[in-house]
Amino acid sequence: MKLQQLKYLLAIVDNGLNITAAAERMYTSQPGVSKQLKLLEEELGMQLFTRKGKSLGDITVGGLQVIDRARIIMREVDNIRSLASDYYQEAEGSLSIATTHTQARYVLPQIVTEFRKRFPKVSLNLHQGTSEQIADMVAANDIDFAIATGSNDLFENLLLVPSYRWDRSIVVPKGHALTKLDRKITLQDLAEVPLVTYVFSFGGESSLKRAFADEGLKPDVVFTARDADVIKTYVRMGMGVGIVASMAADCADKEGLQVIDAEGLFPRSTTWIGYRKNAVLRRYMFEFLQLVAPHVSSQQLDDIRRATSQEDIDVLFDASELPLRGGCDEPL
Amino acid sequence: MKLQQLKYLLAIVDNGLNITAAAERMYTSQPGVSKQLKLLEEELGMQLFTRKGKSLGDITVGGLQVIDRARIIMREVDNIRSLASDYYQEAEGSLSIATTHTQARYVLPQIVTEFRKRFPKVSLNLHQGTSEQIADMVAANDIDFAIATGSNDLFENLLLVPSYRWDRSIVVPKGHALTKLDRKITLQDLAEVPLVTYVFSFGGESSLKRAFADEGLKPDVVFTARDADVIKTYVRMGMGVGIVASMAADCADKEGLQVIDAEGLFPRSTTWIGYRKNAVLRRYMFEFLQLVAPHVSSQQLDDIRRATSQEDIDVLFDASELPLRGGCDEPL
């Protein structure tokens, strides 16, 4: 058994059981991959795939188990490489982050700036998507960190470090009637106007709907979008009243909009940063994590380093002590 | 990075950082091992060992981490081989068991007989020792199953399946005064005679001392031995009253000894069978496990197969439902 055989095996699986595609992905010849697969099957004395004529048909039952093990092995090989790189090239490497628009646009810029100052030689890759897409990217294995809000159940193969909490804010065109209230705004007020807000993804934003439902109200959501910039644009056009993350809202006054504080109206959201279980993080990755979650003490960072299950991490943090993010472009 | 390099690396570590010894163990030449180590260090760009002149001095900090990962990798490689063997040679292989004298002498014979009937081509290796020695053997990695009583904390890297419970019995020469009591024997009775019993190992047998202490009594232990046969021999010589596992005691009448039931006098002991976490068990191994722990249903066996932590197993069994072993050579 050779590491390369296992690598080829996984490449075949990850390319839809197409040996040709796998070979291309591995920058090698197709017969080579074919042969190594054959040798592996011969050595193990078992079929890993069923054959349809000459093509691969399906993964066999035993094949599935072998593939699982092979993944563990290749993961640990990567880990060894990571470890080693940390010793001779502390400050070089790459960092891939998958996150949502709100984080990418309103939170990460300052963090990335600071990070680049410290690690100018680390190349950064930012991948943007919905929670579901982020989960897919994580599964596809080339992501170091995922940063998202809620929807914890989509990310069971990650360890999630809670990073900060945020409230929603209400955004209206300048001079809107809601800005003239002489009292704090209520859900009832909001239920009476057309709303513009985020699309409802699985885990996360339905908390907004529930907040209304809990008071027996039905919001009139006339438009949803995936990103705050789009929402604000439509609010500016007079399509309705916007509800967005506070981080995104506080820049609004520069754009002909006015922000109304909505603290307390909706449940607070918690944004976390997650990384794959069993992954060895490079030193610069830990520093990045600490930039995203600055409340983490060095002691806690050590504990995180040793954590193997979500519980290990959960006991370290008290939700009420997480920093609260508001303001756009405003450093914590 | 090659699997063989990792294998050599572990061999070097497991042979006291002696490359020559490692090479012998791997049935290869010494320069080959030396060279592969060098290549590995070069590829990783880090020293795995410090050098004292030309000899290896110590493992470096980074080396330790690499070694840990390498162990995981080699373990999974073994697992893949195990899986594969199960597919084409279901009933061939080997099975190494580490256990104590009592199990080896009084419990395993019937189990092994039955097992050999079903798997005549599986070669069996029985390793005998104290709990501590068994723990060492498990750590040294060539053991499939450990079977022992108590001392769970010595075996944190194993998953333990509780198998059966047993009481202690009192063994005396035929006609001894204690056999003439017209009431049930008490700890008080035993505190007044010289006792012969097992050596007190860490976890296990001190429960005997505590049973006396709980009633404010101090037993007069005049002789201890590690195995019941020795104890019975000395009892036969009149050295004192024996306290042994019931499994060992019930054969005693064939040997000029008499057995007194001691149920309730001492706390019940639970014997478990354990295997390494993350190890893939061959089919015949599961059957062996089921012979040792016959109360395990096929449903529970499936759950055990999927278990990754001790808790997963603990929830499956209620201590009070475990079979109770008495009698020597008596099938369950």
Next chain:
DNA sequence: CGCGTTTACGTCGTTCGTAACGATA
């Protein structure tokens, strides 16, 4: 006939073992 896999074969790089050398206590 196109797509994808396997077979065949020549080339090249790697590993292995033997032998010689170097360093340490």
Next chain:
DNA sequence: TATCGTTACGAACGACGTAAACGCG
């Protein structure tokens, strides 16, 4: 000088790529 690790070198092996054959739709 005995022990242990490294260097050197030739032989054997194994992986790779090209070219060609094979099977299926």
